[in-house]
Amino acid sequence: MTDELTEHWADPIDRIEKDPQTALVYRLLDATGRDLSGELRSAYRRDAVRQTMPTAPGTLKICAEGDSWINILWPFSAPLGYDMTFFDVIEQRPDLYTRGIAWPGDTFAEILAARDYRQPLASGIYDFFIFSGGGNDILGGSALAALLKPREAGAGSGDPRAYLIGGRLDAALSRLSEGYNTLAADVAALAPDTVLLLHGYDRPVPLAGEPWLGLPFAAKGYDLETDARLIAEIIAFLVDHFYALLDKVAKNHPNAEVMDLRGIVAGRWTDELHPQQDASTDIARAFLNRILPIHV
Template identity: 45%
Template sequence: MYADILEATVLNNTRYEKDPNRCLAYHVLDDNRVPLTQEQVAVEWSASGKGEDAHPIRIRRSPIRICASGDSWINVVIEVSRYLGYNKTFFDILECYYQTASSAWPGYTFDDLIEQKPFRVHVDTGVYDYFVFSGGGNELLGGCALSRLLKDRSAVLGSDRAEDYLHMDRLEAVLEKLKKGYVEIAEHVLKQAPRTQLLVQGYDYPVAHSDGPWFGRPFAKRNFRFEADKELINAILTYLVDRFYGFLHDVDSQFPNVTVVDIRNMVRGRWTDEFHPEVEASKDIAGYYRNVIDGYHFV
């Protein structure tokens, strides 16, 4: 069984806890462990801002307007999490260059995002040029989701195919659920804000840590050996991320208002933990988004 709390900090009466079962979700609580809303955290930390280096480049912002929603790849609550060693997300970097608004929250699951649609507060105004969305990683990666998808290491002998170590029926069901959710979001944006382009991504290839709560523990639970099975573990995580991009490209092909921003191989090992980029990696990802947003294309 996983521990209820793996890592936490308490600052300004705000408690920030990793969720061991969901690799992109955190609990943001008061010192009595009561969940805080985004508005409450904003008030609590209004004097702190996003740190002295929030806007490292003083420039005149582009008139392009961008809104965002999703999980902790958009908003890691840097005001609190930087004390745990976290860095700004790629969207924190984009805020330096564009007029932005965000409804992202590190506690959101994909189900929360589909059912509640917190992005409506911005998207439905129809005034944004781009809508940056990140969600669904918890359904495939980390904690309980990954543990459920993995077969026991001893059940497969002599194969180097990642898919042989996965319950493919369960995986296909998860992918179908995610695709259905992204289609629902794309349809909503197309109907409510037809001039807004939806930018989606499927994360980058993570690196499991032997003591990591999100990838390490599920693999250990299924009796994978981190030294002997290192390449196999990486292959499985790569396969899952590639399948994520596979259904995203399917959605892209169905909707003229959807663009996949493929950021695979951009982090290149620069992680603060198993699945959140360090600041230099966030800058590279933001730079790639800027090329997409400003109309530059890579050959």
């Protein structure tokens, strides 16, 4: 988040809490516990639209939409242990014009329903549109719990598929595929010269007592220590299938490209699903290597 968009946010926010049911989604609460997420989101969108346009000719222009991998409300989330996102890192560059409209309380379905990206993209000025979404559909919370079979149902198999409810996973991936194909087509119609950059996250690591990965696995009888290898294989299976889906979307839509971020975080997580500062910097570098004419 840029400074001019965040100067007034600290006053009403008393705490930022994870939505235990929906991965990558946060709720903003005041001192009385009232959820401010909706009204602050609306105010943030209004402020984002008011950002001044660049005047320097030739400045690369980047718009970003999505979830808390784009916007983690940093620096206000810093006391909770969160670091800058990769897009926060990109925003630090003075040679780029960036507009972030992502909100950490939005799910993939909500983003597609609202289509707040349409107004900025319709301007036709953006060279790149970075989109981050869909992790809440398969990578944590109640969505992950719905996909997992009980530990014993796998009967000791070494195949991750034995521990997942195939029909539900297929349905989730089908919804994601439909959504991403709709997004890519919409972006192409709005801004045919804008490159849509997609990603499928990295392979996260569950933490004991944490709501998005640790608790769903524990509730189904998995031991985070003794079953660590099996759990890692299940998570890798889900992430890899997400990337396979995105690759198909990119093949169907010439304006879309997939940024493969697997292996970049390499264990450097602030929590179960968000990268530490140095990992965010490495992810930003991967995007900048694609965006900039001369690699960084």
